[in-house]
Amino acid sequence: xxxxxxxxxxxxxxxxxxxxxxxxLSERFMGRPHINAHTCTANAGCxxxxxxxxxxxxxxxxxxxxxxxxxxTFCGKCAKACPQSALTFTKEYRLASSTRQGLWVFPSPEPxxxxxxxxxxxxxxxxxxxLRRSCRLRExxxxxxxxxxADCNVLGTIVFDLPRFGIDYVASPRHADGLLIxxxxxxxxxxxxxxxxxxxxxxxxxxxxxxxxxxxxxFSGLEAEGEGAPAHLTVNLxxxxxxxxxxxxxxxxxxxxxxxxx
Amino acid sequence: MANHxxxxxxxxxxxxxxxxxxxxxxxxxLTDELHxxxxxxxxxxxxxENDSQNNRTSRMLYAVLARxxxxxxxxxxxxxxQAYPAFTPAMPALHLFERELYxxxxxxxxxxxxxxxxRFPATPHGPAIGIADFFTVTGEDVHxxxxxxxxxxxxxxxxxxxxxxxxxxxxxxxxLGYHHRGIEKALQGGPTxxxxxxxxxxxxxxxxxxxxxxxxxxxxxxxxxxxxxxxALRAVALELERLANHTGDLGALAGDxxxxxxSAFCGRLRGDFLNITALLCGNRFGRNLVCPGxxxxxxxxxxxxxxxxRLHLAAKDVEGAANLMWRTGSVLSRMMGIxxxxxxxxxxxGLVGPAARASGLPCDARSTHPLPGMRGxxxxxxxxxxxxxxxxxxxxxxxxxESVAFITRMLQSLPEGEVYSHPxxxxxxxxxxxxxxxxxxxVEGWRGEVCHVAMTGAQGNFARxxxxxxxxxxxxxLAMALRGxxxxxxxxxxxxxxxxxxxxxx
Ligand code: SF4
Numbered sequence: 001x002x003x004x005x006x007x008x009x010x011x012x013x014x015x016x017x018x019x020x021x022x023x024x025l026s027e028r029f030m031g032r033p034h035i036n037a038h039t040c041t042a043n044a045g046c047x048x049x050x051x052x053x054x055x056x057x058x059x060x061x062x063x064x065x066x067x068x069x070x071x072x073t074f075c076g077k078c079a080k081a082c083p084q085s086a087l088t089f090t091k092e093y094r095l096a097s098s099t100r101q102g103l104w105v106f107p108s109p110e111p112x113x114x115x116x117x118x119x120x121x122x123x124x125x126x127x128x129x130x131l132r133r134s135c136r137l138r139e140x141x142x143x144x145x146x147x148x149x150a151d152c153n154v155l156g157t158i159v160f161d162l163p164r165f166g167i168d169y170v171a172s173p174r175h176a177d178g179l180l181i182x183x184x185x186x187x188x189x190x191x192x193x194x195x196x197x198x199x200x201x202x203x204x205x206x207x208x209x210x211x212x213x214x215x216x217x218x219f220s221g222l223e224a225e226g227e228g229a230p231a232h233l234t235v236n237l238x239x240x241x242x243x244x245x246x247x248x249x250x251x252x253x254x255x256x257x258x259x260x261x262x
Numbered sequence: 263m264a265n266h267x268x269x270x271x272x273x274x275x276x277x278x279x280x281x282x283x284x285x286x287x288x289x290x291x292l293t294d295e296l297h298x299x300x301x302x303x304x305x306x307x308x309x310x311e312n313d314s315q316n317n318r319t320s321r322m323l324y325a326v327l328a329r330x331x332x333x334x335x336x337x338x339x340x341x342x343x344q345a346y347p348a349f350t351p352a353m354p355a356l357h358l359f360e361r362e363l364y365x366x367x368x369x370x371x372x373x374x375x376x377x378x379x380x381r382f383p384a385t386p387h388g389p390a391i392g393i394a395d396f397f398t399v400t401g402e403d404v405h406x407x408x409x410x411x412x413x414x415x416x417x418x419x420x421x422x423x424x425x426x427x428x429x430x431x432x433x434x435x436x437x438l439g440y441h442h443r444g445i446e447k448a449l450q451g452g453p454t455x456x457x458x459x460x461x462x463x464x465x466x467x468x469x470x471x472x473x474x475x476x477x478x479x480x481x482x483x484x485x486x487x488x489x490x491x492x493x494a495l496r497a498v499a500l501e502l503e504r505l506a507n508h509t510g511d512l513g514a515l516a517g518d519x520x521x522x523x524x525s526a527f528c529g530r531l532r533g534d535f536l537n538i539t540a541l542l543c544g545n546r547f548g549r550n551l552v553c554p555g556x557x558x559x560x561x562x563x564x565x566x567x568x569x570x571x572r573l574h575l576a577a578k579d580v581e582g583a584a585n586l587m588w589r590t591g592s593v594l595s596r597m598m599g600i601x602x603x604x605x606x607x608x609x610x611x612g613l614v615g616p617a618a619r620a621s622g623l624p625c626d627a628r629s630t631h632p633l634p635g636m637r638g639x640x641x642x643x644x645x646x647x648x649x650x651x652x653x654x655x656x657x658x659x660x661x662x663x664e665s666v667a668f669i670t671r672m673l674q675s676l677p678e679g680e681v682y683s684h685p686x687x688x689x690x691x692x693x694x695x696x697x698x699x700x701x702x703x704x705v706e707g708w709r710g711e712v713c714h715v716a717m718t719g720a721q722g723n724f725a726r727x728x729x730x731x732x733x734x735x736x737x738x739x740l741a742m743a744l745r746g747x748x749x750x751x752x753x754x755x756x757x758x759x760x761x762x763x764x765x766x767x768x
Contacts, residue, residue: 003586003589004523004586007523007527007582007583007586008523010582011527011579011582011583014530026537026540026541026544027541027544028540028541028542028543028544028559029540029544030544030545052455053455054455054456054458054459055456055459073459073549074545075459075549075550076544076550077455139415139416140412140419141412141416141417141418141419141441142419143418143419143440143441143442143443143764143767144418144441144466144764145463145464145465145466145467145764146418146465146466146467146762146763146764147463147466147467147469147547148466149416149417149418149466150466150467150547151546152416153416154529154532154533156416156529157526157529157530157532157533158526158529158530159529159530159533169415169416171414171415172414183441184443186442186443186444187384187391188381188382188391188439188440188441188442189411189419189440189441191391192411192412192419192440193412196412218456218459218460218463219443219444219445222443222444222445222447222448223383223384223444223447223448224383224384224442224443224444225384226443242463242549243466243547245546
């Protein structure tokens with residue numbers, strides 16, 4: 001008993017000051033991509049970035065280059081391949097979006113460190129005031145690789161202490177307000193996920209966390225038919241990354257519930 | 263003529279140099295090896311070939327065995343028959359390999375005691391996921407508990423059936439396949455720009471283990487030397503992966519017992535180790551770190567110093583957290599004598615990694631099959647005899663201590679020079695691979711031996727790429743551990759193994 005207390009005193013209080021302070025991320029963290037509109041020559045035929053991308057996240061849309069964060073694994077190969085250094089990755093971790101379209105990044109005339117407005121709208125539902133106080137989620141690992149799962153799990157540790165925001169992961173879908181889906185949702189997980197969704201109580205919100213859950217990510221186009229959650233369910237919140245940083249997930253959830261974030 | 267060919271870990275041999283034995287001779291060779299000196303790393307069907315040069319028109323079956331005492335691997339082949347007498351009754355370690363073979367090719371190991379689906383892949387005639395001939399027990403007071411595929415926590419999906427009498431579990435059947443993404447098939451014809459990312463996500467908690475094994479395969483097939491500094495950084499990253507997961511598992515075990523101090527401390531500390539990996543490559547799980555030829559990221563002296571400092575801070579707290587648990591009688595009594603896998607069962611079933619070592623088997627590829635350039639950088643291989651949850655838990659703690667010392671040694675004396683040997687940094691273009699060649703790579707990941715076997719075709723692309731995550735060997739170990747235990751012991755037994763579903767399902 002005394003040893004436990006002594007160890008607790010030695011290891012100190014470790015919950016992060018977030019949301020009253022910005023998180024500290026690693027120097028090499030790869031956040032929101034930025035495409036420099038002044039230097040990108042994709043509209044003039046350059047395809048260097050598209051050629052190296054493993055997930056076809058880069059595509060021309062009406063002549064301009066677009067980067068779909070819903071497919072991107074943030075591997076950085078495109079940035080290395082760009083002959084103009086027009087494509088860079090910023091330290092911006094706030095990437096979530098209420099819409100699929102909001103995950104696209106297009107060339108911008110602004111500098112890379114200029115603030116970008118959040119794409120998350122607070123959940124448009126009469127239950128929002130009560131969800132803000134208590135939101136319970138059932139996590140479904142729909143063939144995730146266990147990295148997204150780990151970064152959802154870590155939010156429950158003393159470091160992030162998710163319950164202090166009124167958000168909890170629960171064991172049964174019947175106790176849940178919604179699903180948090182990770183993984184590409186291939187054929188072998190579709191029935192189980194559908195059953196789980198049926199058992200969730202209204203408002204049955206759905207969060208897709210990670211490139212796989214959003215679009216199938218790396219596994220899109222494979223024989224197992226894992227094309228992500230939107231192919232089967234209406235998704236209310238998209239949190240991109242491979243896996244998303246825990247702060248990216250937390251920021252997305254808090255904005256979605258209309259809470260204060262840095 | 264010898265009935266097999268030997269090679270070292272991380273090397274390759276021409277496919278035509280692998281002796282082809284008759285099925286009877288092959289069976290005899292396997293039996294002799296497995297009963298006397300070797301363990302099975304891989305057993306699989308090669309590509310469907312039409313190779314006029316070697317006069318082989320059909321498939322071959324290949325077995326890759328590890329002879330730990332001799333630090334070598336032995337490979338032999340046999341022309342694939344339509345059916346053959348199953349090896350499993352005499353060599354249980356092959357039970358899942360034979361089921362996999364049957365599921366993938368229809369080649370039938372007749373007399374296999376439980377020839378059930380493994381991954382339920384998308385085939386026109388195969389059963390839908392979850393439809394299997396499950397074991398049942400009948401009689402008075404007997405009942406069945408079915409769990410999953412979706413579990414109560416944030417964990418991967420799988421289906422468990424417990425056959426119980428009262429509280430006692432007579433048998434646990436584990437039926438997986440829910441995480442099947444079809445990666446192995448997608449690897450055929452590669453390497454492509456998706457190959458390395460696939461390797462990094464085969465099992466997202468073993469990114470370094472699998473990406474290192476893959477890079478070793480490419481190095482062996484392309485005769486690409488690995489940069490010594492890069493190799494050393496990979497070894498550091500591998501141990502960081504081990505530290506994060508072992509620490510997390512100690513915490514999870516404490517959590518399942520209801521001993522919250524260690525659970526809370528380790529939950530944080532696991533993240534501290536992941537963040538050290540992120541210092542190196544920007545990603546907490548070691549993505550974009552390993553690439554053929556070395557590593558895609560460099561580390562200067564200042565970064566190495568920071569990493570060592572952060573490592574020691576975290577390591578000190580892990581010691582504190584773990585020792586609290588070992589000093590608490592109620593925790594120890596919950597772990598001791600629970601979920602025992604005896605040494606003989608562990609050997610017969612071919613268990614690997616900390617689970618095998620906790621049952622007394624000294625198998626650790628880092629010592630017995632060092633990768634090129636890693637000889638002399640051994641870590642001490644601990645073994646324990648008890649084979650219970652307590653042994654698997656203390657094994658994690660001992661390995662944490664070894665890893666911390668190892669990383670410190672490595673980071674304080676990294677070889678000078680570049681981190682990659684490949685002309686294009688980050689290695690987006692894979693160098694040409696030798697045609698008609700087989701390469702093997704073993705990496706001792708945190709769960710145990712990660713084994714990759716690649717065979718190239720005439721153009722030097724992958725005709726077959728076989729991945730064995732350690733979980734493939736060890737799931738049966740968990741089922742055995744549950745025999746005769748209380749059903750309430752399951753969470754503890756499960757956490758003490760902490761196996762991968764996606765690494766098994768691929
Ligand atoms: S960072 Fe994203 S967009 Fe760029 S190459 Fe990698 S996956 Fe493609």
